[in-house]
Each structure stands twice: as structure tokens, then as C-alpha cells.
Amino acid sequence: MVRRPSRPGGPDDASGAHDDAGPGGPAGPAGPTGPGTPSAPAPSVPSTPSGPSSTPPTLADVAELAGVSRQTVSNALNNPDLLRADTLERVRAAVTQLGYSPNRAARSLRTRSSRLVGMRFAPVPEGTANATMDRFVHSLVEECREVGHHVLLFPGDPEDPVAGYDELLRSTAVDAFVATDTWLGNPQAAWLEAQGAPFVAFGRPWDNPAARHPWVDVDGAAGTRLATDHLLDRGHERIAWIGWRKDNFIGEDRRSGWADALHDRGLSTSGLASRVEDLVPSGREASAVLLDEAAPTAFVCASDTLAMGVLHTLADRGLAAGRDVAVVGFDDSQVAQVVPGGLSSVRQPLEQVAVEVVRALAERLVAPRPTATGVLLTPTLTVRGSS
Amino acid sequence: MVRRPSRPGGPDDASGAHDDAGPGGPAGPAGPTGPGTPSAPAPSVPSTPSGPSSTPPTLADVAELAGVSRQTVSNALNNPDLLRADTLERVRAAVTQLGYSPNRAARSLRTRSSRLVGMRFAPVPEGTANATMDRFVHSLVEECREVGHHVLLFPGDPEDPVAGYDELLRSTAVDAFVATDTWLGNPQAAWLEAQGAPFVAFGRPWDNPAARHPWVDVDGAAGTRLATDHLLDRGHERIAWIGWRKDNFIGEDRRSGWADALHDRGLSTSGLASRVEDLVPSGREASAVLLDEAAPTAFVCASDTLAMGVLHTLADRGLAAGRDVAVVGFDDSQVAQVVPGGLSSVRQPLEQVAVEVVRALAERLVAPRPTATGVLLTPTLTVRGSS
DNA sequence: CTGAAAGCGCTAACAC
DNA sequence: GTGTTAGCGCTTTCAG
Numbered sequence A, B: 001m002v003r004r005p006s007r008p009g010g011p012d013d014a015s016g017a018h019d020d021a022g023p024g025g026p027a028g029p030a031g032p033t034g035p036g037t038p039s040a041p042a043p044s045v046p047s048t049p050s051g052p053s054s055t056p057p058t059l060a061d062v063a064e065l066a067g068v069s070r071q072t073v074s075n076a077l078n079n080p081d082l083l084r085a086d087t088l089e090r091v092r093a094a095v096t097q098l099g100y101s102p103n104r105a106a107r108s109l110r111t112r113s114s115r116l117v118g119m120r121f122a123p124v125p126e127g128t129a130n131a132t133m134d135r136f137v138h139s140l141v142e143e144c145r146e147v148g149h150h151v152l153l154f155p156g157d158p159e160d161p162v163a164g165y166d167e168l169l170r171s172t173a174v175d176a177f178v179a180t181d182t183w184l185g186n187p188q189a190a191w192l193e194a195q196g197a198p199f200v201a202f203g204r205p206w207d208n209p210a211a212r213h214p215w216v217d218v219d220g221a222a223g224t225r226l227a228t229d230h231l232l233d234r235g236h237e238r239i240a241w242i243g244w245r246k247d248n249f250i251g252e253d254r255r256s257g258w259a260d261a262l263h264d265r266g267l268s269t270s271g272l273a274s275r276v277e278d279l280v281p282s283g284r285e286a287s288a289v290l291l292d293e294a295a296p297t298a299f300v301c302a303s304d305t306l307a308m309g310v311l312h313t314l315a316d317r318g319l320a321a322g323r324d325v326a327v328v329g330f331d332d333s334q335v336a337q338v339v340p341g342g343l344s345s346v347r348q349p350l351e352q353v354a355v356e357v358v359r360a361l362a363e364r365l366v367a368p369r370p371t372a373t374g375v376l377l378t379p380t381l382t383v384r385g386s387s
Numbered sequence C: 001c002t003g004a005a006a007g008c009g010c011t012a013a014c015a016c
Numbered sequence D: 001g002t003g004t005t006a007g008c009g010c011t012t013t014c015a016g
Helices: A059-066 A070-078 A085-098 A104-111 A132-146 A163-170 A187-195 A220-233 A249-264 A280-294 A304-316 A334-338 A350-366 B059-066 B070-078 B085-098 B104-111 B132-146 B163-170 B187-195 B220-233 B249-264 B280-294 B304-316 B334-338 B350-366
Strands: A116-120 A150-154 A176-179 A199-202 A215-218 A239-243 A273-275 A298-301 A326-330 A344-347 A374-377 A380-382 B116-120 B150-154 B176-179 B199-202 B215-218 B239-243 B273-275 B298-301 B326-330 B344-347 B374-377 B380-382
Touching: A059 A070, A059 A085, A070 A085, A104 B104, A116 A132, A116 A163, A132 A150, A132 A350, A132 B150, A150 A163, A150 B132, A163 A187, A176 A187, A176 A350, A187 A199, A199 A350, A215 A350, A220 A239, A220 A249, A220 A298, A220 A326, A220 A344, A220 A380, A239 A249, A239 A280, A239 A304, A249 A273, A273 A280, A280 A298, A280 A304, A298 A304, A304 A326, A304 A334, A334 B334, A350 A374, B059 B070, B059 B085, B070 B085, B116 B132, B116 B163, B132 B150, B132 B350, B150 B163, B163 B187, B176 B187, B176 B350, B187 B199, B199 B350, B215 B350, B220 B239, B220 B249, B220 B298, B220 B326, B220 B344, B220 B380, B239 B249, B239 B280, B239 B304, B249 B273, B273 B280, B280 B298, B280 B304, B298 B304, B304 B326, B304 B334, B350 B374
Parallel strands: A116 A150, A116 A176, A176 A199, A199 A215, A215 A374, A239 A273, A239 A298, A298 A326, A326 A344, B116 B150, B116 B176, B176 B199, B199 B215, B215 B374, B239 B273, B239 B298, B298 B326, B326 B344
Antiparallel strands: A150 B150, A344 A380, B344 B380
């Protein structure tokens, strides 16, 4: 309990509790000198920072308490090397004592950096197993903290994919964006690039090989190849594919992994592929048709949602997934993890994606011009009962 | 293409493309009058704010273009009623022309409002079906936009539940918090209340009836009662419960709905309840034991995760969910939606929760003192094949 | 109804 | 090493 000379009669800092505001370890040199230290400027109290929401302490408060100038406090925080050890110590003590934390708005205004990263957060369609972006955001939030940033979410306007970005950019609300959802090409990326806005894409610039922005992606083809090889190794030779529309870049990429794996073993893919919407009923119907017409013994799917559709068909027909027909999905969603029997699935290393995204972001924020680096990560296969 | 008096020799606004910067519907008055319209202020166009990332236009730029003072522009934005119609029109034209959007940092600094809402975003445990918070965040983001706010995510420190809140609060980074995850009481809420920090809780102050903060919650007991009544109506009389530890307030609440529904029909609950961890294997084991020892014909579960455990057991024993044994889960997760056969589940109205949370937030932000209002919403039951 | 002055809290330049 | 000066872009008095 640090007890500074308190104004007599005043409410004092009766609240007691919250001295431990600052993380900075043990109290240190700011320790109680006891009341009655008649030093000159009568370093009075940090006016109970707790209690009602009084305004938080400012740089000036810290400076006064530490007996230095405001600038010195600023330096203590941003350029500690510039201070003499004892001064630094004294300032830090004052900081923790007051529970001081620099005002973000003021700092932003001055440095032109909000330490915020914007990301469009589009709702997950109901009735699917897709939650990749949700999982990714969790990792992104964690990683951003490492570099002192926070994640700002904004809603997507289905009409205008660029709307949310534009306003945040013009109001300098965020330092950078993480652009996602690049299935059908990436208008946001092109737009952001044209604006000169710092951003990193989760997803390759499929539709624009000349793009100059940094991106991070997962090698979907490698994932489906992993899945297909796994099935081939288990003796399957007629392995079907259920994927998405042809104009979906990600879908075509994943499809190629399946096709290449089969071709590499001299197996044909003809009649074994299907393209549908990413919905459970679509996967269900597609698998029923394939089963009837091509008699595959295994399925590789572009998503867990489609794979669940296959499981529906198998259940309909009294077939056991994994024993009668093998199924592998993509995304290692919660659904794959908890469905009875378990659904084997290709798992994207989203934590790693977040790490790379933040790394690229950090680089981009110091670089004057974007450095067009792409990082391609390899997924893994989680094998469960369905294969 | 709008062409302002450009500095000769300068790169000028060559980029062309992006006139559509502003959302504001059809071009309106700023429309191209074509080159060579020598009107006074030369109402030029949205001056390619694009190009390289030059600094965005400021209030002063708008003022100059509109031929008024800076505060007039400010008023046009914040108190349009104060302006004469024609002046307002002129300013607005300048705003859209320049693609002006007020600098957030500056505005925050001045108004002491960041228009940001903070929320701790804790990772979803792997292997469960729980994604309630993810779904909620989507709705929250949407709702916040309605009132001109954005959502700021911060990671949770498992050690110190208050850590993230504290720093954001002291740095005035957010206007308010949405406090979630109140299963075991709500230390954050108590702490935030003590700090006088504006916040709304998603979840009742279970452990502190004297709490004075606004909250929104879903009536879990009503949900499980709905589920139980549904099963009773279908003729089930031996309905088992699989829930959580006794110290979990939410779990006990949900349990009471089940128990009350049975008691109301004069049925006993003894031997029919089980308390376990919220994991699939736990639900699986618990249901196996219950099936052996109490021979229930139906299960109501505190979560979809546990319900999936029941489905595992049924699959193990060759029993058909819905035909041989009925199962109802809680949360209407993706898993419930796509699992073969479908899992009936109690659905929380998260969109509505978000609406109420934001409403309460808005109220709290204008109220000097917190008004202790609680809103309790009623869930619905989604019936699928499992019951 | 519009303009002029002040200042939110901070940090980048320079003095000392 | 430390203090002084200035100003980021905005809104809130208060005069006209």
C-alpha cells in the first residue's frame, strides 16, 4: 500500500484495492516514503484512478509525479535508451503508481498510427460446416497482440465489397487490413492496392498474377493430394471428387490435388468428379449420383460441408463411412471433429497463417512500398473414422 | 474526372479509376459537369483520393473547397440543423467530392469517444461444438455499425481475466465493453463496475444479484423446458439430463428447465441426471451409463457437444437417434445443423441478443450512471431428426 | 447562423 | 540527457 501525502479531509484513496494497476512487477523504488515527506512540489495523489470513471492520468501527471518533463516521460516509454537509468526508473515507478497508459487517440493522432488492423467479418452461412474465418480471427487476435496491435472488425456490405474498407481507410481508423474471402478473385485486394493501402491478403491473388501485395495462403492442392494419397494407400482406386463451381479458384486448386494424385498413379478421374454448391444437400445429392453412376469407394471433398453431405447419403443407404466407403473433408471443422465416427479432414494451419500474416503486416507497415511476397503453407491431414 | 487546379508538374491525379469512393448513392450534385464549365468554385470531382497513399483530406481541405470555415464543415457533419440549406449542400458536395471522412483519432481525442466497443475473444476449445460467441460476434459487428461503432477484439489472458480490459480502459481505447463468458460468475463485470467503466454483459450477474450493470441474457431454463416439453409431448417419460458441473451457473439454469418440466408433469428426475465436462467423450460415457442404469428414452443436454456424445453412444449400440432414443442439444450449432439425421437443439437468439446489447450500450454511453437493466430473451427449439 | 480561438494528449524536432 | 516549442485534426466555447 503506497500512501502518499493525502489531502486531509478529502475522500482520500479509500478504495484501497487498485494499486496493482500496472503489470510492472514489484513496486520498486516508488515505495512508500511514508507520509510527511515534505518535498517541494508536494507530489500529490493520483487522484484515485479507480472509483468513478474519472479521467485517466495523462503524461503530464506522470511527469509531475516523477519530477521530469512530459517529453522525458514520452521518451521513457518510446525510447528508453535515451534516459539515464535512474531517471528511467523513477519515471517507470510513477507510471505504474498512477496506472498510466498512453491515450490511444492522442498517440494515433500524432504518430498517424492507430495500431489497429481491420478485417471484414462476414457472417458464416447457416447450415454449413464452414468456420475457417472464425478460427482464423482467433489466431489473428492473438498474433496481433504480439506486435501491439488490435483487431477491428467491420461488417461486409454484400452489395459493395469495398464499402467498409473505404471508410476506415479514409478516416485513418486502421493501419492496415487483412483481406480475406478471395474465392472468386479479389476485388478488395486490387482496390486496396490501387489506394496504396497497406494490407495482407489471406488468399492468393488468383485472378491477378501481377499483383504486388503480400499474401499468405494454404496450399489446397497439397491438402487434397494428401487426402487422396492417404486413400490410395489404403487401397482405394476409385476415388471421387465433390467440389465447387469452376469459377471458384480455391475449389479448382483443391480439385487439382485430387486429380494429380490419381493421375500420378495412372488412374483415371473421368466420371468421378462433381461440381456443386457448398451445401450439405448438394453434397448429399452429388454423392448419391456418383455412387450410382461411378461406384467410387472413396470421396474427397472440397469442404467438410460437402463431406457431411456424403455422410448423409451413406447413412441413407445403410453404408458405414470408413468401412464401406471412405470420406475425407476439408477444413477440419468442429463438425468433422465431433461427428460420430469422426470425419477425416484436411486441416489448414490457421495459427501459422496468422503468424505469417502478422509478420507480413509488420513488414509492410515499415516498408514504403509493398513487397510482393507470397507465403504458401502446407496443410495436414487429420485421419478419423471416416477413412 | 475532376480536375482541381493542380500544381503544374505534379504527378496529378492520373490514376483515374476510383470515383465511386463515397457510398452516397447516385452521384448527385457532384456529377460531372464536363470539363470547361467555368463556374466559380469549379465543382470538381472526387479528386482521386486513390493514387499512392497520400494523406487523406482534412476538414480544412473541405472548408477551403466549399469556401467556408472549418467549424462550419464540422457543424455540417455533426449539427446539420445549424446550417442554412444551401451552405449545407455546398459543404456536402465538397465532402463527397474530396471523399472526406473525419479523422478518427482527432475526433476521438476531442470528443473522448473512440466509437469502439471492446470484446474479449477467447478461443473456442477444439473438439467441441461450441461456437456461440463466434456467432454472436458476427451479429454484434452488424449491430454496432447501426450506431456507428466498430468492434475491437482483444485476446484473453487465461491468468488474469481482467488484464486486457484494464489496458484498453486506461488508454481510453474503447468506449465500452461487451463482457461475455460468465459461466462461473463474472469477475470482469465486478471489476468493470468498480472502475466505473461502461459495459454491458452478455450473461446475467449470477453470482451477484446486487450488480448494477446492464445485461442481456438468454433464458436457458426456458430453452431446456421447451426441449423437455417437446419430448414429453412425443410421449417420452424417462428423459435424462446431461449437464455440467454444479458450480456452473448456466448449466444449473438449464438443468432446472429440464427438472421443472418433468416435475410439472409429476415425473421423477431421480437417477436421470449426470454432470460432466463439456466434451464429447464425457457425453458419450455419461449417456452410456445412464442408458444402462436408468433406461431413459430421451436425452436433453446442456450443449450440442454433449448431445453429440450421446449420438456417439447410440451409434456404438446400433440405436437410431430419433427413432430408438431421442436427443436434444443446446446451441443449434453448425454441428447440429449438418450432422446426418440432424440434431434437435435449443437455439439462442443471438442476433436479438446483439440488438439488445447494443441498445443497452447506447443507453449506457449517454447515461452518467449505469442503469441496472436486465433483458432476458427466450430461445427457440429447432426440431430435427434426433427427436 | 458563421468565424476566431483554444485545447484534447501526445510525440517529432530542435534547443539547452 | 533533458526541456521547450509546435502541431497532428478535430470540436467546443464564445464573439460577431
